[in-house]
Amino acid sequence: MKKLVMIGNGMAGVRTIEEILKLEPEQFEITIFGEEPYPNYNRIKLSNILQGDVHFDDIIINPLEWYKDNNIQLYTGEAVVKIDTKARKVLSDQGREVQYDELIIATGSKAIILPIPGANKQGVTGFRDIKDCELMIKLAKQYKKAAVIGGGLLGLEAARGLLNLGMKVDVVHLMPHLMERQLDRVSASMLKEELEAQGMNFLMEKETVEILGDERVIGLRFKDGSQIEADLVVMALGIRPNTEVAKNSGVYVNRGIVVNDYMETNVPHVYAVGECAEHREIVYGLVAPLYEQAKVLANHICGRETEPYKGSVTGTQLKVAGVDLFSAGEIHEDTTTKSIMVHNEYEGIYKKVLIRNNRIVGIVLYGDTKDSTRLFRMLTKQEDISGMTSVSILQSECSGAINDGDDVASMPDDELICGCNGVTKGVIVESIKTKGLTTLDQVSQCTNAGRSCGRCKPLVASILSHTLGNQFNEKAASKTSICGCTTLSREEVIEEIKTKGLTSVKEVMNVLEWNNEEGCTKCRPAINYYLGMIYMDHGMDDRDSRLVNEKMHANVQKDGTYSVVPRMYGGVTTAKDLKKIAEVAEKYHVPLVKLTGGQRIGLFGVKKEDLPSIWKDLDMPSGYAYGKTLRTVKTCVGSQFCRYGTQDSMALGIELEKKFERLDTPHKVKMGVSACPRNCSEAGIKDIGFVGIDGGWEIYVGGNGGVDLRPADLLCTVKTKEEVMEITGAYLQYYRETANYLERTSKWLERIGLKHVQEVLADKEMRQALNERLDKTLKKYVDPWNEAIQSKEIQDKYYMTHIIKVGE
Amino acid sequence: MIKTIRRIPVAHYSNLKARTGYSIRLDDKEIALFKVSNGRVYALENRSPHPKGGVLSEGLVSGEYVYCPVYDWKISLVDGKVQEPDNGQVRTYKIEIEKDVVFIVL
Numbered sequence: 001m002k003k004l005v006m007i008g009n010g011m012a013g014v015r016t017i018e019e020i021l022k023l024e025p026e027q028f029e030i031t032i033f034g035e036e037p038y039p040n041y042n043r044i045k046l047s048n049i050l051q052g053d054v055h056f057d058d059i060i061i062n063p064l065e066w067y068k069d070n071n072i073q074l075y076t077g078e079a080v081v082k083i084d085t086k087a088r089k090v091l092s093d094q095g096r097e098v099q100y101d102e103l104i105i106a107t108g109s110k111a112i113i114l115p116i117p118g119a120n121k122q123g124v125t126g127f128r129d130i131k132d133c134e135l136m137i138k139l140a141k142q143y144k145k146a147a148v149i150g151g152g153l154l155g156l157e158a159a160r161g162l163l164n165l166g167m168k169v170d171v172v173h174l175m176p177h178l179m180e181r182q183l184d185r186v187s188a189s190m191l192k193e194e195l196e197a198q199g200m201n202f203l204m205e206k207e208t209v210e211i212l213g214d215e216r217v218i219g220l221r222f223k224d225g226s227q228i229e230a231d232l233v234v235m236a237l238g239i240r241p242n243t244e245v246a247k248n249s250g251v252y253v254n255r256g257i258v259v260n261d262y263m264e265t266n267v268p269h270v271y272a273v274g275e276c277a278e279h280r281e282i283v284y285g286l287v288a289p290l291y292e293q294a295k296v297l298a299n300h301i302c303g304r305e306t307e308p309y310k311g312s313v314t315g316t317q318l319k320v321a322g323v324d325l326f327s328a329g330e331i332h333e334d335t336t337t338k339s340i341m342v343h344n345e346y347e348g349i350y351k352k353v354l355i356r357n358n359r360i361v362g363i364v365l366y367g368d369t370k371d372s373t374r375l376f377r378m379l380t381k382q383e384d385i386s387g388m389t390s391v392s393i394l395q396s397e398c399s400g401a402i403n404d405g406d407d408v409a410s411m412p413d414d415e416l417i418c419g420c421n422g423v424t425k426g427v428i429v430e431s432i433k434t435k436g437l438t439t440l441d442q443v444s445q446c447t448n449a450g451r452s453c454g455r456c457k458p459l460v461a462s463i464l465s466h467t468l469g470n471q472f473n474e475k476a477a478s479k480t481s482i483c484g485c486t487t488l489s490r491e492e493v494i495e496e497i498k499t500k501g502l503t504s505v506k507e508v509m510n511v512l513e514w515n516n517e518e519g520c521t522k523c524r525p526a527i528n529y530y531l532g533m534i535y536m537d538h539g540m541d542d543r544d545s546r547l548v549n550e551k552m553h554a555n556v557q558k559d560g561t562y563s564v565v566p567r568m569y570g571g572v573t574t575a576k577d578l579k580k581i582a583e584v585a586e587k588y589h590v591p592l593v594k595l596t597g598g599q600r601i602g603l604f605g606v607k608k609e610d611l612p613s614i615w616k617d618l619d620m621p622s623g624y625a626y627g628k629t630l631r632t633v634k635t636c637v638g639s640q641f642c643r644y645g646t647q648d649s650m651a652l653g654i655e656l657e658k659k660f661e662r663l664d665t666p667h668k669v670k671m672g673v674s675a676c677p678r679n680c681s682e683a684g685i686k687d688i689g690f691v692g693i694d695g696g697w698e699i700y701v702g703g704n705g706g707v708d709l710r711p712a713d714l715l716c717t718v719k720t721k722e723e724v725m726e727i728t729g730a731y732l733q734y735y736r737e738t739a740n741y742l743e744r745t746s747k748w749l750e751r752i753g754l755k756h757v758q759e760v761l762a763d764k765e766m767r768q769a770l771n772e773r774l775d776k777t778l779k780k781y782v783d784p785w786n787e788a789i790q791s792k793e794i795q796d797k798y799y800m801t802h803i804i805k806v807g808e
Numbered sequence: 809m810i811k812t813i814r815r816i817p818v819a820h821y822s823n824l825k826a827r828t829g830y831s832i833r834l835d836d837k838e839i840a841l842f843k844v845s846n847g848r849v850y851a852l853e854n855r856s857p858h859p860k861g862g863v864l865s866e867g868l869v870s871g872e873y874v875y876c877p878v879y880d881w882k883i884s885l886v887d888g889k890v891q892e893p894d895n896g897q898v899r900t901y902k903i904e905i906e907k908d909v910v911f912i913v914l
Contacts (some may be wrong), residue, residue, distance in 0.1 A: 055893035141859065206849045242826060518827070518845065518870035521880055544827050548866045549876035556877055560863040608831070608866075798866075803830045804818055 004301070005100035006089055007080045007245060009034025011043060011452075012274025013106025014062055018156075019069055020300030025300065029074045031098050033090070036129055037077040039064050041799050043129070044287060044420075044453050050133050050161030063452065075407060083249035085267045092252040102269050102301055103384035105246055105257055109239035109275040109285070112150065116213030124233045127158045140165035144233030147220055149208055151178040153318060154709045156195065160321040162234070165261075170228055171195075172203045172220065183318050184325040186343065187350050187366040194323055194348065196790035204230070209392040230658050237801045241276045241283055256283040261308030263297040273297050280311050287420045289314055293777055295422075301802045315376045317419055317455055318368065328685055329379055330354050330362030337361065351394050358386040360393075372532055374414055392526065408459075409467045417459055425463060425655040432467045483522035483743075485514045486686040490740050494530055503535065521547060526741035529628070532664050533736050536777040552798060553784040557604065562611060564603040565625035565660065570653030570673075571599025577620065584617050596625065597650035598632030598670065609801045615785035624662065624786045628742075631670050634682065636677035638692070645675030647692025653681075653719060656690075659725065660732065662781035663774075666739040666748070669732070684712050687745040688728060693717070697724050700733060701757070702749035710746045713754045716761070730767040734760055819910045824849065829865035829874065832912075839901060839912060840865035841887055844872055850885040851905050851912050856880075857896030864898070 004020070009032050034040075038060070064287040075092065078586075084317070089099045096737065102773060111126025113119055117485060121165060125132050136158070140146075148159045151173030159169045177188035180193075206221040211233060219229045239254035252258050252266040254324040256278030263271045263279075274290045275283065286289055289312035298434045299306035315328030319395050333339055333354060342351045347367065353375060354362035360379045365372055372396060380383065385393060413426030431437060440461055443449045451456045481487045502508045509519050519527070524545035532541060548631045549555050554562035566581070581601055585593050591605035600623055606614060615622075624631060633656050636642065636766060638649030653673040672683035675692040683689025685705035689712050691698040696719040703712030715731070718724055719775045735758065739748040749757065760766055788794045819830050819912045821891035824843040833855050839864065840854035850872075856862040869875075872885045882891040888898035902913040 055895065057892065499816070516870065520870055520882075521868050521875045525870065547868060552866060556862070556866065558860055558862060558878060560861075628817070797828055800830070801838075802818065803828060804816060804832060804834050 002027060002101040003099055004028040004030045004102045004104070005098055006032045006081075006104040006106055007090065008032075008104075008106035008108055008274070008276070009036070009038075009040055009074070009076065010106060010108045010274065011040065011061070011287060012108070012604060013104060014292050015039040015108065016104060016273050016294040016297050016301075017070075017072070018062075020302055021576075023298060023302045023304060026072075028102075030070070031100075031256035032067070032072055033080050033092060034074065034463065035079040035346055036131070037336075038130060039067065039074070039076070040451060041130070046127070047157035047161055049129075049130075050136060050341075052161075056130065070758070071210055074274060078478060080245055083245060083250075083251070083375055085249060085251070086268060091776060100269070103271070104276045104301075105251070105265070105270065105272040105276060106298070107242040107276045110237060112237045112240050112243050113235050114208060114237065116208060116210055117236075118213065118217065121211055121213050122216035123213075123231060124211060124217055124235065126235045127154055128239070130467045132234075134641060136162065136234065136730040139232045140167050145170075145229060145230050146232040146234065146478070148234045148236055149220075150238070151175070151202070151204075151237035152181065152236065152238065153179060153320065154238070155234070156191075156200075156320050158234045158236050159195075159200050160198070162232070163757035167232070168201070169199070169202045170203055170230065170555075172208055172222075172228075174205065179320075179325075182318070182325065182331070183366070184331050184352065184364055185696050187325070187352075187364050190350055191320065191323060191325070198321055208691055239275065239285060242267050243276055244651055246272070246276070252280075254278055260279055261296075261310060262294055262300045262306075263309065264300075271297055273299070277638055279309065281309060284312065284314070286314050288312065288318060288422060291421055295527065312320050313370065313380050315419065315424055317372060318454070319455065323366060324365075325371045326365040326369040326376075328361065328363045328372075328376050329360070333362060340393060346654055348538065352385050353393060355385065360385060376419075377415065377759075404803050408462045417463065418447075418449035418452075418456045420456075421448040423447050425448040426498070428463050429467050432464060437464070438586060438806050447615070475597075478651070482526055483520055485509070485516040485519050486512060488512060490526075490530075493527065494534065497530060497534055499619065503531065503538070503540065505531065505545045518787050519545075525550075529664055529666065529741050533777075536773055537780055548564050550628065552608070552611070553622055553626065553788065554606070555626040559605075561605045561607055564606050564614055564618070565600055566610065566620035567623040567657075569657045570598035570633055572635070572650055572654065580618055580620070581762075584614055587617065596632075598625070599634050600625075607801075608799055611799050612788050612795050616789045618785075621661070621783045626645045627664075628667050629665055629669065630657065630660045631662055631668050633671040633673060634686070635673045637671075637677055640674070642675060644678060645692065646694055647675045647691075647697065649673040649675035649681065649692060652690060652697075652724065655721070655725070656728065659778070660728070660788055661785075663732070663778060665732065665736055667744045669735075669745065685709070686712065688731065690724060695719060697721075699724065699727055699731075700748045702754070704744060704746035706744075706747055708744070713749070715754070715758065729763060730770040733759070733770040733777075736777075737770075739742065749779050810875065814914045815904065815908050815911045816914060818851075818912050819846075821849070821905055821908045821910050824910070827869040829867060829869065831863065831865040834912065834914070838863070839910075840874075841875060841910070842869055844869060844885065848872070849905065849910055851901040852883075852903075853899040853905050854886055855898070856883070857890055859896055891914075 035566040040062040042059040042061050048054045057283055073672055079093045079619050080090045081093050088528035090234050091097050103591045113126040125135050146162045146167040147170045148155045149172045153172050157170050162169045208220050210221040211217055212219040217233050219227055221227045230242035243257050245254045246257045246412050249251045259265055259272050259275050259279055262807040263273050265272050273293050291308055296309040297308055301661045311650055318325045336355045337356045340353045349367040353360055359382050365720045411425050415425045415426050417423055428447055437443050443460055449460050484580050496512055511710050525547055528542050588610050590603045594602050596602045633653040635649045635653035669687045671688045672681040673690040674683045683691050685703040689700035698717050699715045700712035701715045704710045735745055813832040826843050826845050830841040838854040839908055840852050842850045854863050854865050854877035858879040864874055867874040867877045873882050875882055881894045888900040890896040
């Protein structure tokens with residue numbers, strides 16, 4: 001067996017080894033040295049770790065077992081300090097000597113650290129590896145102010161992460177525009193505005209000349225003499241090929257380690273690949289070209305015929321702080337280019353295509369990058385576009401007409417899907433068909449698509465779904481268990497509860513063999529809800545399976561205090577109630593008294609132990625501002641006083657609220673009642689909205705004014721108040737019985753279909769049965785605040801803070 | 809430096825209900841005391857290690873874990889370690905139980 005040694009354990013290097021193992025699993029005895037104490041991980045995802053989206057384990061590409069399974073000797077935390085190219089051996093910093101027949105240098109690159117006074121102070125770091133991330137996370141816990149030097153991709157990602165960690169962030173940039181290598185002036189200023197809105201502060205055209213402080217950093221000084229404070233300084237100016245060991249060992253180094261089209265250095269049997277390598281005077285830093293190099297090198301080392309590596313045209317697909325960007329080729333206009341531009345300021349979309357001699361030579365996309373693969377293909381293939389209109393070039397301008405499925409179907413087989421790993425649609429389809437793949441994970445494992453930056457995963461999923469047809473949908477549907485504690489779906493759990501007569505959360509988890517004996521925060525509240533929905537008149541609520549707000553009957557605030565919002569039916573109050581609220585606010589030194597969005601008064605910042613006595617003093621029912629239940633019924637003034645009002649909206653609102661209050665629902669439910677179509681109570685964005693018209697009411701459903709902003713649909717129009725109550729009761733009960741726990745009515749209605757609900761409610765018997773079940777359920781509720789006031793046990797268990805003086 | 813170990817009685821074992829957290833203030837320290845289904849009692853600092861904090865005593869208890877009520881982090885009551893995918897650690901306190909009295913050892 002030939003001995004293959006690799007210096008470096010990063011993405012490009014390990015990819016080369018993977019390619020070699022694919023070609024010649026038995027030909028080499030492989031040894032890898034990695035300076036970091038980890039297996040190969042996905043460096044692109046470091047910013048996600050900093051931003052708190054993912055954990056380190058999630059970004060490991062090759063776990064330690066992979067090295068073991070492939071008989072690779074891995075030395076982590078060990079750097080190679082010398083290559084003896086004559087004797088063909090390497091020497092590590094731990095004094096280890098290893099012989100090689102072939103040697104790959106894949107040492108990657110290092111963060112550029114400015115050579116300015118103070119750069120070695122504590123609190124100054126690059127942003128390049130796990131260690132840097134850990135340092136930033138640690139410092140963010142102790143300090144408030146961070147400065148990021150560098151307004152390129154890396155710097156902005158670091159800055160976004162530090163914002164997430166709760167720091168104030170200044171971004172210092174030498175140039176007048178952000179990301180000047182990828183963006184033009186317009187898109188750069190759009191990005192800057194967006195990031196400022198997210199809380200970043202920019203100092204443009206500032207050259208840092210000194211880092212201030214004694215042992216640790218306290219600030220930065222700029223060339224113009226100005227200064228800022230900083231407890232943490234991140235240098236994100238870019239990367240420099242890590243060529244030291246090559247240089248010291250007589251391998252020819254220019255900016256990077258110089259290689260030819262087969263990744264050979266000037267020394268026989270020594271190769272370089274990845275960010276440390278310089279090919280035709282270019283050092284690549286993006287993953288796609290590096291993986292191309294890896295493939296060429298693997299073929300060459302295995303002695304296979306291979307096309308030489310001729311360099312790559314790179315398109316950069318990025319996501320910076322939630323904004324999609326793509327750029328490729330030339331960025332700035334000159335006298336020989338013509339450009340097509342779309343600048344939609346309202347939606348924050350900008351697209352520019354630069355054209356020279358009827359061929360696309362540059363692309364900048366901001367906010368919407370759906371066109372990127374197609375445009376990039378036109379750029380790399382130098383397609384003649386003289387027959388095309390500008391609209392068809394920037395196709396997705398009218399993308400309303402094109403849906404994803406058609407897109408996938410009409411896509412040519414050689415369309416590049418995963419830019420990082422160079423995987424085409426044809427390859428994905430082929431492996432789905434020949435290897436019988438059914439999940440996204442399997443496709444990623446087999447083809448590498450989506451294994452790096454992960455941006456193409458939605459596209460891979462639609463190819464999977466398109467290729468498998470109906471099969472896919474069934475499989476996907478059968479996999480939605482209610483949480484990780486079980487494999488059962490909502491329907492199965494409900495069915496089992498009914499047929500087996502299970503009556504408590506504990507029993508459900510026991511009998512249905514939960515793999516986590518006492519469940520989690522997803523399943524326990526859900527089971528508790530389903531039980532309460534199935535056993536209508538049973539008062540066996542498991543309070544400890546409810547999450548904090550519902551358990552405490554108050555909203556927990558971020559500092560551990562609570563808010564108290566008493567019921568104020570239909571937003572109508574009295575002088576007497578207002579006085580009581582005012583007195584309570586004074587007596588308990590309530591820090592904030594505020595009108596809520598649902599037309600009532602909230603007392604914020606109440607101490608837990610004060611809750612029962614405040615409730616007692618108020619002597620008002622709970623407004624359930626914390627619950628998965630009816631929250632508020634917002635009303636306008638209506639016909640009692642308003643000259644436009646055609647109906648008595650306040651009276652209907654009060655009646656609705658009194659009837660349906662306290663009812664457990666899968667998620668919160670908000671209502672609004674307007675006396676005329678001017679709709680002052682915003683009934684069009686409520687779960688159920690009522691709009692008075694001449695001689696009746698329109699009932700709207702499925703509206704949402706929150707995260708999933710959605711206008712409500714007209715369910716039906718009725719004549720009388722009695723009909724309103726009947727339809728509303730039946731609608732609510734149908735939602736209670738068929739929605740998933742935590743599914744808002746807007747999502748539920750879209751899933752189940754407005755038409756279907758209309759049909760159900762049109763059936764008189766059905767309507768009656770639903771209302772009977774609802775009424776039976778409504779009987780079991782009592783006011784929770786009053787209950788707490790009456791019960792010493794509840795007070796002791798939930799609302800006491802036991803104060804103990806030490807030393808007594 | 810002289811270090812005194814103090815043992816402070818904080819509750820009667822028989823009064824504690826299972827799967828419930830109790831908040832206890834010892835001078836300036838706030839401690840969350842939990843009794844779990846198997847009868848064991850644990851004490852942790854009553855503060856989630858999430859950067860934005862939050863108390864733990866009101867969290868949902870499952871086995872020997874508590875879920876941070878505000879950010880839903882899963883935290884071991886035994887060693888205070890935050891479970892993946894999040895990470896961090898809450899300070900834990902030693903508990904001693906003698907004749908129905910629960911002591912926290914500082």
